[in-house]
Amino acid sequence: xxxxxxxxxxxxxxxxxxxxxxxxxxxxxxxxxxxxxxxxxxxxxxxxxxxxxxxxxxxxxxxxxxxxxxxxxxxxxxxxxxxxxxxxxxxxxxxxxxxxxxxxxxxxxxxxxxxxxxxxxxxxxxxxxxxxxxxxxxxxxxxxxxxxxxxxxxxxxxxxxxxxxxxxxxxxxxxxxxxxxxxxxxxxxxxxxxxxxxxxxxxxxxxxxxxxxxxxxxxxxxxxx
Amino acid sequence: xxxxxxxxxxxxxxxxxxxxxxxxxxxxxxxxxxxxxxxxxxxxxxxxxxxxxxxxxxxxxxxxxxxxxxxxxxxxxxxxxxxxxxxxxxxxxxxxxxxxxxxxxxxxxxxxxxxxxxxxxxxxxxxxxxxxxxxxxxxxxxxxxxxxxxxxxxxxxxxxxxxxxxxxxxxxxxxxxxxxxxxxxxxxxxxxxxxxxxxxxxxxxxxxxxxxxxxxxxxxxxxxxxxxxxxxxxxxxxxxxxxxxxxxxxxxxxxxxxxxxxxxxxxxxxxxxxxxxxxxxxxxxxxxxxxxxxxxxxxxxxxxxxxxxxxxxxxxxxxxxxxxxxxxxxxxxxxxxxxxxxxxxxxxxxxxxxxxxxxxxxxxxxxxxxxxxxxxxxxxxxxxxxxxxxxxxxxxxxxxxxxxxxxxxxxxxxx
Numbered sequence: 001x002x003x004x005x006x007x008x009x010x011x012x013x014x015x016x017x018x019x020x021x022x023x024x025x026x027x028x029x030x031x032x033x034x035x036x037x038x039x040x041x042x043x044x045x046x047x048x049x050x051x052x053x054x055x056x057x058x059x060x061x062x063x064x065x066x067x068x069x070x071x072x073x074x075x076x077x078x079x080x081x082x083x084x085x086x087x088x089x090x091x092x093x094x095x096x097x098x099x100x101x102x103x104x105x106x107x108x109x110x111x112x113x114x115x116x117x118x119x120x121x122x123x124x125x126x127x128x129x130x131x132x133x134x135x136x137x138x139x140x141x142x143x144x145x146x147x148x149x150x151x152x153x154x155x156x157x158x159x160x161x162x163x164x165x166x167x168x169x170x171x172x173x174x175x176x177x178x179x180x181x182x183x184x185x186x187x188x189x190x191x192x193x194x195x196x197x198x199x200x201x202x203x204x205x206x207x208x209x210x211x212x213x214x215x216x217x218x219x220x221x222x223x224x225x
Numbered sequence: 226x227x228x229x230x231x232x233x234x235x236x237x238x239x240x241x242x243x244x245x246x247x248x249x250x251x252x253x254x255x256x257x258x259x260x261x262x263x264x265x266x267x268x269x270x271x272x273x274x275x276x277x278x279x280x281x282x283x284x285x286x287x288x289x290x291x292x293x294x295x296x297x298x299x300x301x302x303x304x305x306x307x308x309x310x311x312x313x314x315x316x317x318x319x320x321x322x323x324x325x326x327x328x329x330x331x332x333x334x335x336x337x338x339x340x341x342x343x344x345x346x347x348x349x350x351x352x353x354x355x356x357x358x359x360x361x362x363x364x365x366x367x368x369x370x371x372x373x374x375x376x377x378x379x380x381x382x383x384x385x386x387x388x389x390x391x392x393x394x395x396x397x398x399x400x401x402x403x404x405x406x407x408x409x410x411x412x413x414x415x416x417x418x419x420x421x422x423x424x425x426x427x428x429x430x431x432x433x434x435x436x437x438x439x440x441x442x443x444x445x446x447x448x449x450x451x452x453x454x455x456x457x458x459x460x461x462x463x464x465x466x467x468x469x470x471x472x473x474x475x476x477x478x479x480x481x482x483x484x485x486x487x488x489x490x491x492x493x494x495x496x497x498x499x500x501x502x503x504x505x506x507x508x509x510x511x512x513x514x515x516x517x518x519x520x521x522x523x524x525x526x527x528x529x530x531x532x533x534x535x536x537x538x539x540x541x542x543x544x545x546x547x548x549x550x551x552x553x554x555x556x557x558x559x560x561x562x563x564x565x566x567x568x569x570x571x572x573x574x575x576x577x578x579x580x581x582x583x584x585x586x587x588x589x590x591x592x593x594x595x596x597x598x599x600x601x602x603x604x605x606x607x608x609x610x611x612x613x614x615x616x617x618x619x620x621x622x623x624x625x626x627x628x629x630x631x632x633x634x635x636x637x638x639x640x
Contacts (some may be wrong), residue, residue, distance in 0.1 A: 009448050015455035019462070080447040102451035102485050105458035153523075168461045172478045179520060180553070191523035216471035218461055218478075 033057030047074040074115035104173035113163035143206035161222035267327040305330040385409035581633035588629035
């Protein structure tokens with residue numbers, strides 16, 4: 001996967017780059033409007049992470065240029081502006097998704113993976129990981145070809161894990177992904193554990209391996225070790 | 226007390242006092258003049274007696290007269306002092322009347338006589354009464370006219386004042402409506418209007434500045450929060466943490482997510498107040514609530530809260546984003562302030578949505594639960610949830626009301 005990160009805030013740009021850089025991924029960065037424009041005019045990317053407010057210009061203009069040239073790069077807007085108008089404008093102009101700062105890197109990764117999947121699989125939308133086969137359209141999971149029943153949340157959590165495989169995902173990030181912003185009442189996330197326990201159990205009962213590891217009480221990691 | 230009433234009162238008292246004083250002076254003056262006249266008439270009579278005596282050298286014959294009585298009494302020489310006096314006039318068979326008399330003396334030959342001339346004052350007094358009555362009548366009429374015109378004129382004169390006042394009562398900082406200028410040529414009111422308008426503009430501008438500040442500050446905070454968040458996400462990838470370190474990291478995560486939510490809430494409040502979120506969609510509340518209840522199922526289970534819901538059909542036109550926040554806030558609120566093994570009762574009808582929850586067995590003060598950053602010391606929330614809910618309801622024209630019916634705290638949204 002080839003990803004371009006257009007973000008002027010150095011700290012954020014570096015974190016995203018580090019998180020996305022792994023085997024098989026190429027990450028490029030641009031910190032200003034001019035640098036970003038130069039890159040998108042020369043190279044094609046699987047996904048472009050686009051900040052709206054940039055030194056020297058507006059990210060929306062970059063999006064317009066991409067669309068005017070009929071480039072099919074996936075575009076995910078990351079913006080501090082949680083305004084509906086911006087969101088609608090961005091999506092109307094052809095952005096694939098819109099994520100508001102601050103966000104968890106795992107959330108960003110999940111969104112980017114979804115965009116890339118949509119671009120690559122062109123509708124067939126089956127996600128495979130070892131013996132797991134997940135149909136994103138039908139929302140069904142099969143382990144070694146045997147269908148396994150997952151609840152809505154377990155399904156969402158499994159995809160989230162696979163999108164972030166090899167990464168430790170904090171409990172906060174999981175909670176926010178599953179329950180949205182309303183989750184601030186929980187000072188312990190015990191109920192996350194019950195979902196994870198169920199996923200593990202269902203996969204293992206169908207003959208799959210246990211891929212979910214607890215990480216020092218901070219979060220969980222999905223990995224094929 | 227109204228200004229015009231006060232004015233009329235002062236006016237009336239002053240007029241009555243002046244009128245009374247004038248009346249007394251007037252009465253005295255008239256009665257002095259008329260007594261003087263009477264005295265002159267008595268003097269004329271006396272002179273006639275003197276002339277007669279001088280000519281005929283005997284006393285004149287006294288004829289009975291209606292308004293005048295003359296009596297001659299013989300007296301010691303030089304024993305009578307000439308003087309006017311007030312007396313009583315006795316007419317035959319009639320009531321005694323007030324009269325004016327003159328005592329004088331005359332020498333006829335070598336005999337000395339005391340002359341007593343008394344005239345009735347009844348006509349004079351009648352005259353005084355008539356004059357006084359007419360005067361009082363005129364003054365009263367004048368007073369009445371004055372009061373009525375004052376009332377009418379004052380009412381009309383103060384009209385611009387009252388219109389400015391009613392404008393002030395309608396004044397709202399969040400409102401962009403301009404104040405209409407009243408129709409008046411009175412300088413004072415024009416000045417008042419100008420000042421009031423200028424003040425309203427200043428207040429609105431200050432309020433707007435404050436909102437802009439809140440918005441900008443929150444926006445500026447978003448980036449550092451995003452950086453902290455992403456650095457934490459990166460940090461936990463480095464692995465090999467001790468239990469102590471991971472506890473610290475968890476605390477950091479919680480604090481950052483709270484900070485971020487607080488910031489989002491502030492931004493949201495500004496946006497609702499600025500009416501930036503006024504898109505309208507057709508929404509099925511029943512479906513939204515059912516979704517949300519499913520979504521929060523784990524949280525209910527975690528606290529062992531029983532949720533009883535009777536959700537009727539209700540469709541509204543509103544911003545999806547805002548309605549989701551409203552429902553989320555109210556239900557999360559019902560969970561947060563609930564006790565373990567508590568209850569939440571949700572009911573939706575076409576008129577209202579009520580969310581009842583068990584919790585502390587004390588009614589909350591409905592005055593301040595909706596104010597910003599008002600929260601129980603034990604609450605983990607931002608203290609903005611109910612404020613936001615209230616603002617959302619107001620922006621949609623709904624009412625959010627709190628009540629307490631043991632053992633339930635009840636929040637009702639009236640559509």
